[in-house]
Amino acid sequence: MKNFIRKILKENKREMYLDKIIQVMKNDFPLYKNLKLYGFYDQLSEDEINYVLSGIFGEPVKKRGNLIFNQNENKIYLEKDNGFWKKFEYDENGNMIFVEYHTGFWEKFEYDKNGKKVYQENSNGMWYKTEYLKNESITTNNYGFFERVLYDDNGKVIYFEDSDGYWEEFEYDDKGNIIYSENSDGYIEDYR
Numbered sequence: 001m002k003n004f005i006r007k008i009l010k011e012n013k014r015e016m017y018l019d020k021i022i023q024v025m026k027n028d029f030p031l032y033k034n035l036k037l038y039g040f041y042d043q044l045s046e047d048e049i050n051y052v053l054s055g056i057f058g059e060p061v062k063k064r065g066n067l068i069f070n071q072n073e074n075k076i077y078l079e080k081d082n083g084f085w086k087k088f089e090y091d092e093n094g095n096m097i098f099v100e101y102h103t104g105f106w107e108k109f110e111y112d113k114n115g116k117k118v119y120q121e122n123s124n125g126m127w128y129k130t131e132y133l134k135n136e137s138i139t140t141n142n143y144g145f146f147e148r149v150l151y152d153d154n155g156k157v158i159y160f161e162d163s164d165g166y167w168e169e170f171e172y173d174d175k176g177n178i179i180y181s182e183n184s185d186g187y188i189e190d191y192r
Contacts, residue, residue: 018048022055030085030102031077
């Protein structure tokens with residue numbers, strides 16, 4: 001296979017073969033590992049690698065180390081030497097809407113018009129919904145768990161509680177630094 005690849009890459013129809021590489025590799029992850037396995041990686045220039053990666057992801061991309069970023073500088077792919085990889089997708093506002101892992105596990109996310117996450121679901125059937133009220137958010141999940149968060153007018157968390165009975169309180173100075181915190185475990189920090 002490697003000799004065949006080396007032969008076709010020496011021919012004048014190089015761009016046509018780059019397009020064939022894109023088709024072969026489009027859903028063949030881990031990406032870098034398989035590009036090397038098939039003998040593509042060491043036969044391509046940096047520009048050709050960027051052409052192939054852009055074709056695989058369907059948009060112009062930038063490669064930095066084991067990371068690939070889209071034209072908006074959002075991370076869209078990560079791969080490690082041990083075979084671990086992760087793919088990311090974003091909506092038109094740059095919000096992450098989907099993550100897929102090498103294990104087959106995935107997560108998807110939905111956002112409101114202000115860019116706040118309102119729904120999260122994963123391949124294990126777990127979901128979370130968040131409702132935003134004035135200076136308050138309430139998150140629930142499919143197991144009946146909830147978290148309630150209160151915010152001050154600057155958006156800083158002043159109170160947190162969950163359905164397990166855990167709570168935290170916070171106070172801030174004029175610069176936004178925490179000057180007091182206390183939680184249901186009896187832990188207190190006081191810098192007032």
